[in-house]
Amino acid sequence: MSYLRLEGLSKRFGDFVAVEDMNLEVEKGEFVSFLGPSGCGKTTTLQMIAGFVNPTEGRIFINDQDITQVKPDKRNLGIVFQSYALFPHMTIADNVAFGLEMRKVEKPERDERVKEMLSLVGLGDFAHRFPRELSGGQQQRVALARALVIRPEVLLLDEPLSALDAKIREDMQIELRAIQRTLGTTTILVTHDQSEAMAMSDRIAVMNKGRLAQVDRPYTAYEYPEDGFVTGFLGKSNMLSGLVKDVSNGVTSVDVNGVNVTTHSERYDIGATVHVSIRPEKIRLVEAESGIVGGTVGARIFLGNQWIFQVDTPLGEFIVTLQNTGHENVDEGHRVGLDWSSQEVRILPQEQS
Amino acid sequence: MAQQQNILTSTRPYLMSAPALAIYVGLFLIPLIMTFMLSFYTFDLNKGGILPGFSLKNYAEVLGDPYFHGIFLRTLWMSLLVTFFCILLGTPEAYILNRMSNRWKSICMLAILGPLLVSVVVRTLGWAILIGSDGIINQALIGIGIIDTPIKLMFTMTGVVVALVHVLIPFMVLSVWASLQKLNPMVESAGQSLGAAPFTVLRRVVIPQIMPGILSGSLIVFALTASAFATPSILGGRRLKVVATTAYDEYLGTLNWPLGAAIAVLLLIANVLIITSYNKFIERKYAQAFK
Numbered sequence: 001m002s003y004l005r006l007e008g009l010s011k012r013f014g015d016f017v018a019v020e021d022m023n024l025e026v027e028k029g030e031f032v033s034f035l036g037p038s039g040c041g042k043t044t045t046l047q048m049i050a051g052f053v054n055p056t057e058g059r060i061f062i063n064d065q066d067i068t069q070v071k072p073d074k075r076n077l078g079i080v081f082q083s084y085a086l087f088p089h090m091t092i093a094d095n096v097a098f099g100l101e102m103r104k105v106e107k108p109e110r111d112e113r114v115k116e117m118l119s120l121v122g123l124g125d126f127a128h129r130f131p132r133e134l135s136g137g138q139q140q141r142v143a144l145a146r147a148l149v150i151r152p153e154v155l156l157l158d159e160p161l162s163a164l165d166a167k168i169r170e171d172m173q174i175e176l177r178a179i180q181r182t183l184g185t186t187t188i189l190v191t192h193d194q195s196e197a198m199a200m201s202d203r204i205a206v207m208n209k210g211r212l213a214q215v216d217r218p219y220t221a222y223e224y225p226e227d228g229f230v231t232g233f234l235g236k237s238n239m240l241s242g243l244v245k246d247v248s249n250g251v252t253s254v255d256v257n258g259v260n261v262t263t264h265s266e267r268y269d270i271g272a273t274v275h276v277s278i279r280p281e282k283i284r285l286v287e288a289e290s291g292i293v294g295g296t297v298g299a300r301i302f303l304g305n306q307w308i309f310q311v312d313t314p315l316g317e318f319i320v321t322l323q324n325t326g327h328e329n330v331d332e333g334h335r336v337g338l339d340w341s342s343q344e345v346r347i348l349p350q351e352q353s
Numbered sequence: 354m355a356q357q358q359n360i361l362t363s364t365r366p367y368l369m370s371a372p373a374l375a376i377y378v379g380l381f382l383i384p385l386i387m388t389f390m391l392s393f394y395t396f397d398l399n400k401g402g403i404l405p406g407f408s409l410k411n412y413a414e415v416l417g418d419p420y421f422h423g424i425f426l427r428t429l430w431m432s433l434l435v436t437f438f439c440i441l442l443g444t445p446e447a448y449i450l451n452r453m454s455n456r457w458k459s460i461c462m463l464a465i466l467g468p469l470l471v472s473v474v475v476r477t478l479g480w481a482i483l484i485g486s487d488g489i490i491n492q493a494l495i496g497i498g499i500i501d502t503p504i505k506l507m508f509t510m511t512g513v514v515v516a517l518v519h520v521l522i523p524f525m526v527l528s529v530w531a532s533l534q535k536l537n538p539m540v541e542s543a544g545q546s547l548g549a550a551p552f553t554v555l556r557r558v559v560i561p562q563i564m565p566g567i568l569s570g571s572l573i574v575f576a577l578t579a580s581a582f583a584t585p586s587i588l589g590g591r592r593l594k595v596v597a598t599t600a601y602d603e604y605l606g607t608l609n610w611p612l613g614a615a616i617a618v619l620l621l622i623a624n625v626l627i628i629t630s631y632n633k634f635i636e637r638k639y640a641q642a643f644k
Contacts, residue, residue: 050542050546052542052545071545072542072545072546073545073546073547073548073549073550073551074548075546076548077546078546079542079543079546081539081542081543082539083537083539085537085539085540085542085543086540086543087540087543087544087558087562088540088562088641088642089561089562089639089641089642090641098544098547098549098557099547099548102547102548102549102553103548130641146543146547147546147547150547150548
């Protein structure tokens with residue numbers, strides 16, 4: 001049975017459609033990320049769950065109770081805001097205790113729970129400091145402790161890590177995930193950072209133009225994206241346009257500029273124009289004149305752990321990424337062959353645009 | 354050469370601020386010192402008026418006479434009332450203003466700042482037309498039959514306070530508004546998400562953070578009310594004497610300049626004492642909001 005359920009949720013501001021017919025079920029204890037570019041409706045959806053924005057249509061259920069019309073202060077949700085939104089005039093302990101105070105929790109229990117939560121986020125010694133005396137990462141933890149101490153039914157995270165440095169952000173991702181696992185709080189994360197969504201979530205809900213594009217486990221969404229948008233948003237890809245030539249025995253052959261690209265799928269009929277997608281890390285560099293297509297290395301970039309090659313081929317420009325395990329002699333201007341397994345090729349619909 | 358430039362750069366700030374400094378010294382500091390000295394002179398009509406010297410007679414007279422006590426207490430009470438109503442009306446006004454769309458915000462801002470564009474005397478005479486015994490308010494109330502005899506608003510504390518609140522509320526709105534703009538709008542949502550009802554959010558989250566604005570607004574309003582002259586003199590008249598009008602009467606009525614000066618100096622001292630101690634009290638109570 002799902003714990004948080006969105007049913008046909010829509011939000012329109014005048015003529016502008018922010019969220020359109022959103023349906024989603026989240027299990028108890030699950031960590032789901034809303035991922036998408038800015039303006040895709042992910043934050044609006046979060047605000048509808050929080051109760052700060054009224055949906056135009058649709059309903060929101062938590063634990064089978066319709067909360068669509070419930071005021072934000074009665075929903076019992078924990079929210080971590082992008083700007084942290086700590087109360088600057090209160091100490092860390094008072095900030096964390098605020099929600100408990102509102103719930104009329106007796107002082108001894110309140111103190112106990114605040115202490116417990118602050119030590120869980122590693123800020124046990126900071127109880128009597130004020131927010132401005134803390135670093136960004138520490139303020140982030142206070143915001144998390146404040147949201148979690150009330151034992152919320154659902155934890156909502158609105159781009160909580162986007163204001164942090166890259167290094168601290170990675171640490172916080174791991175820590176946040178660990179805390180969420182420990183407490184088993186059902187969590188919704190809103191983010192535009194695909195690596196953050198993949199690192200932390202049980203499932204990713206990719207959103208585009210107000211609609212859910214795909215909801216899947218991170219691996220599934222990355223490996224089996226349902227359209228070009230999801231493919232491109234979750235990582236880099238080489239997108240080729242072609243015509244379906246033959247479909248037989250679970251294998252589709254696509255003609256791309258005269259080169260035959262095969263893929264394991266039977267979803268499209270002969271004659272359909274489709275996109276073919278190959279992730280850069282799935283491609284191998286082989287001897288020139290062997291492999292599926294040949295080309296010339298146009299540029300190469302060394303990133304330490306990996307190489308990025310830009311290869312000009314008759315099919316267009318390919319991006320190939322390879323682990324740093326002996327490719328230093330393949331230089332710009334060299335002729336190479338590109339090869340890949342037909343298992344790694346995805347066939348996608350041509351976007352109607 | 355280098356040294357010359359050095360001299361120039363080091364004296365330039367003084368040169369640039371010299372005109373302002375001259376105005377400050379000439380028009381404020383010197384008259385203030387002269388008033389201070391004058392307050393120690395004595396006055397005797399039989400001996401030809403003002404006699405230079407040093408005497409505490411004027412201070413003794415003001416501090417010892419119940420007549421003056423009454424005037425000072427009335428001024429204090431009036432300043433407290435006006436400040437209180439300015440806080441009560443101006444703070445919500447600023448809060449609502451801050452949440453308006455930009456178009457409405459500028460329209461309402463104009464309405465709030467409007468009173469400042471009109472001369473205080475003209476504005477006060479306007480109030481006199483409104484609140485006089487045969488003024489518009491009384492005529493209307495009698496006309497629709499709510500009252501039989503006119504309400505007394507002219508020459509009463511109520512009338513003066515109403516007019517002063519109208520005159521001074523822009524200062525309160527502006528300073529509260531300035532501190533509201535430093536407020537992270539998300540903290541209100543955060544408070545609500547933690548289970549605080551909207552009013553609790555205001556009381557526990559918003560107001561403590563805009564305390565610096567309320568403080569500076571009330572200091573301005575208090576100081577301006579305590580030294581207000583035009584409004585109390587036109588709407589309060591001789592029946593509702595305050596310190597400023599009393600000093601004026603001493604100067605121009607009885608021509609006892611030294612006594613008037615002593616009253617003015619005492620008003621200044623009282624103002625400074627009240628304002629600094631209020632400031633200290635609020636800053637200590639809401640220490641974190643001031644950092």
